[in-house]
Structures are given as structure tokens and as C-alpha cells.
Amino acid sequence: xxxxxxxxxxxxxxxxxxxxxxxxxxxxxATTMFWYRQFPKQSLMLMATSNEGSKAxxxxxxxxxxxxxxxxxxxxxTLTVTSAHPEDSSFYICSARANQNTGELFFGEGSRLTVx
Amino acid sequence: xxxxxxxxxxxxxxxxxPLTVKCTYSVSGNPYLFxxxxxxxxxxxxxxxxITGDNLVKGSYGFEAxxxxxxxxxxxxxxSALVSDSALYFCAVSTTGGGNxxxxxxxxxxxxxx
Numbered sequence: 001x002x003x004x005x006x007x008x009x010x011x012x013x014x015x016x017x018x019x020x021x022x023x024x025x026x027x028x029x030a031t032t033m034f035w036y037r038q039f040p041k042q043s044l045m046l047m048a049t050s051n052e053g054s055k056a057x058x059x060x061x062x063x064x065x066x067x068x069x070x071x072x073x074x075x076x077x078t079l080t081v082t083s084a085h086p087e088d089s090s091f092y093i094c095s096a097r098a099n100q101n102t103g104e105l106f107f108g109e110g111s112r113l114t115v116x
Numbered sequence: 117x118x119x120x121x122x123x124x125x126x127x128x129x130x131x132x133x134p135l136t137v138k139c140t141y142s143v144s145g146n147p148y149l150f151x152x153x154x155x156x157x158x159x160x161x162x163x164x165x166x167i168t169g170d171n172l173v174k175g176s177y178g179f180e181a182x183x184x185x186x187x188x189x190x191x192x193x194x195x196s197a198l199v200s201d202s203a204l205y206f207c208a209v210s211t212t213g214g215g216n217x218x219x220x221x222x223x224x225x226x227x228x229x230x
Binding site: 004006034041042043044046049091093095105106107108109110112 | 150152157158159160161162206217218220221222223
């Protein structure tokens with residue numbers, strides 16, 4: 001199947017700093033990528049839909065200025081957590097749509113963010 | 117609005133026994149149904165999907181799922197469980213007109229014991 005790579009896998013940062021997470025589709029082009037957040041022992045919460053060459057679409061309750069999304073190419077989307085605080089600590093997962101018709105998504109390995 | 121229910125937080129099975137992980141859904145229109153598995157601190161891995169056609173769908177690692185339209189269910193099954201199947205399983209649904217956004221269930225922790 002299609003491969004989605006996420007980097008970094010783990011990141012620890014100090015409160016107030018910004019952290020960038022990359023999501024790459026390695027063997028296919030993705031006009032749309034999705035960013036999820038997962039709290040311990042909970043399901044995935046869709047944060048935003050990343051569209052190549054245009055602004056991301058954020059879900060209700062997700063702060064656009066807090067979670068900056070850039071989808072500059074057909075194989076790369078980035079999520080930047082700005083001025084991170086301990087409550088932003090979470091597991092962030094991206095996915096990319098390999099087939100536009102069926103909606104099948106392939107997921108990255110996730111990025112564990114810990115804000116001290 | 118679409119939704120997915122996984123009524124069991126955890127399922128315990130002895131190795132070699134059959135396993136079932138339950139999932140029911142609610143959508144307007146035709147559903148696209150998926151099962152994903154997640155190992156600790158990892159992303160989701162695709163197991164199988166139902167788009168159209170045969171109600172019984174076969175997927176990776178010996179898993180299968182049966183689409184039941186009248187019961188709006190898509191239960192995941194495996195004839196003989198392995199200890200290595202122990203993981204968190206998510207059922208998900210999308211619709212043809214929903215921008216392909218997936219709605220996930222809350223997940224079911226499967227524990228297979230010797």
C-alpha cells in the first residue's frame with residue numbers, strides 16, 4: 001500500500017516554543033492530507049484538512065493561529081504548533097488520501113509531542 | 117452527521133479462538149467502511165474496507181469483516197486469534213459526499229492471551 005512518512009516521531013520542547021511536524025506521501029501524490037490529534041486511550045479527532053496550494057480547512061474548535069498548516073507541495077504537509085503549552089502535548093497523526101474516489105486513507109506513524 | 121459506535125472498550129480472547137470486534141455506524145447515503153489497527157505509539161494501519169460488492173470483505177493478516185446493511189454493522193472477525201493481534205482497533209466510516217473525511221469509533225482494545 002501507499003506509504004506516509006511522519007517526522008519527527010518524538011519531540012520534547014519547552015513551553016512557549018514552536019514545533020513543526022512533517023507529513024510526506026512517499027510513493028503517491030496527495031492533494032489532500034488530514035491532521036488528527038489523539039489523546040491517551042481516545043479516538044482520533046480530526047483537526048484540519050490540508051489542501052495543496054490553498055488554505056487548510058479547520059474543524060470547529062481548532063485554533064488556526066495555534067496550529068498552522070502548510071501544504072506546499074503534492075507530497076508534503078506540515079503542522080506547526082505555535083507557542084506550545086503543556087496542554088498541547090498529544091499524539092499527532094497525519095493521513096493522506098491515495099484514492100480520491102474511495103476515500104481510503106493511509107496514515108503516518110504519528111508524532112508524540114511533549115511540552116514541558 | 118455520520119457516526120460510528122464500538123460498544124466494547126476491550127475484548128479478551130484466548131489464542132486460537134475466533135475473535136469479533138463490533139462496529140455499528142450511522143450515515144446518510146451509502147457508507148464507505150474501514151477497519152484500522154494501531155499498535156502502541158504508532159500510526160494507524162489499514163486492515164480492510166467495504167466500498168461496494170460482496171458483504172464479506174477479506175483483509176490483511178487474516179482479518180475479515182461483514183457488512184450488514186439492515187443492522188448497520190461492520191463487525192471485524194478472525195477465525196483464529198494470535199497473541200500478536202493484540203492492539204487497538206478502530207472502525208471508521210465516510211460517505212461519498214462527505215469529502216472523504218473519516219469518522220472514527222472510539223476504538224476497541226483487543227487482548228489475545230495464551
